[in-house]
Amino acid sequence: MDPKTLPAVFDGHNDVLLRLYRAGGPAAAETFLTGDAGHIDLPKARAGGLGGGFFAVYVPSEGGEDNEEAMAQDSYDLPLPPPEPQDHALTVAMAQVATLERLEELGALKICRSAAEIHISMVEHKLAAILHMEGAEAIDPELITLDVLHGAGLRSLGPVWSRPTIFGEGVPFRFPSDGDTGGGLTDLGVALVRRCNALRIMLDLSHMTMAGFWDVAKHSDAPLVATHSNAHAICPHARNLTDAQLEAIAASDGMVGLNFATAFLRPDGRMIDTGLDDMLRHLDHLLGKLGETRVGLGSDFDGAMIPSAIGSAAGLPALRAAMTAHGYGPQLIERICHGNWLRVLEKTWGH
Incomplete structure (x- = not known):
């Protein structure tokens, strides 16, 4: 299947910058152009x-955080790491931001600050990149760093990864479980949400506890978005979203990006290989709860074990072919692949 004849994929989450950081940071960016072992x-x-x-x-x-062996078991409850100090987190974050900027300098991608820029980049066949933060450890209590990062292009932020921050708590890697595992936003977290709203930075709810999710729903005036999460009704993992959460996302006109990580796809919660049928089951459920304009893809490429039938970004045509064979029409597939992300980003960013 020729990818040029298929709708382009705009993906809700990848960990390329972490992989390149571990390989040397900006100095490793050139390997992205020629190809390496990553997704x-x-x-x-x-x-x-x-x-x-x-x-x-x-x-x-x-x-x-090499948890794959533990997560291959029938059940698990992995202890969360302690919080990261802000000064250390800022140093690491700046190295990764510099790596993204280096990729732009090399012509590998375009850092986009608007939905229009994303559309233009995709039309010109240049990778469109959103600068996103997964966990706000690098941000100070006064939120000065947030303003500076926004000036550098930050347009999406998850207040927590799974470990706690000064802004709130995240869900552990626990199966079976739901996200009712701890506290919600702190007072600083509420202030972070309000400042992100003011700056039109999208808030990502993917790793938040259930309490944190409902706190954001209460205090945010933006669409509720989970960039890389799945349906708890299909896989009862703490990282997945309950139907009540999906209904709140739908009511806010937000969206969810389907996570490719096998432990969040499989009904048994195991981090072992799985087929594309599990992905389609989650898509069916998400579409049923959210509607056709609020579901996208959020692969977790370079951050998780994904189905071998896809393998890497090069294998994305297999998922689009599976959606076609499953009965999804061309318009729905285009929405899932990129149209819905552009819609919610335009609504969130305001341009």
Whole structure:
């Protein structure tokens, strides 16, 4: 299947910047142009019809987070790492932002600050990148860093990854479970939400506790968005969204990006390979609860084990072919691939 004849994919989440940071930061950026062992690089993006996505800035925990073996079990409840100090987190975050800027300098992508810029980049077949932060550890209590990062292009932020921050708590990697695992937003978290609203920075609810989700729903005036989460009704994992949460997202005219991580797809919650049928089950459920204009893709490329039938960004045509075979029409597939992301970003950013 020729990716040039398929609708381009705009992806809700990748961890390319973390992978490049571990490989040397900005100095490793050139490997993205020629190809490497990761899920996303320029040759794989072109082969698979990947038009762009959210490039996450993420600060890894000092002890590491290699949880795949534990998450391959029938049940698990992994302890969360402690909070990261703000000064260390800021240093790591700046290295990853600099890496994204280096990729732009090399002509690999365009850092986009508006839905119009994303559309133009995709038409010109240049990767459209949103600067996103997964966890706000690098941001100070006074939110000065947030304003500076916004000036550098930050347009999307998750207040927490799964470990706690001064802004709130995240869900653990626990199966079976729902997201009712801890506290919600702190007072600083409420202030962060309001400042993000003022700056038109999209808020990502993917890793938040259930309490945090409802706190954002209460205090935010923007559409509710989970960039890389799945349906709890299909896979009862703490990281997945209940039907009540999906209904709140629909009511706000927000959206959800389907996470490709196998542990969040499989009904048994195991981080082992799975087929595309599990992805289609989640898509069916999300479409049923959210409607056809509020579902997209949020792969978690370079951050998780994904189905071998896809393998990397080069394998995205397999998912589009599976959606066609499943009975999704061309208009719906185009919406899922990129149209819905452009819609919610334009509504959130205001331009």
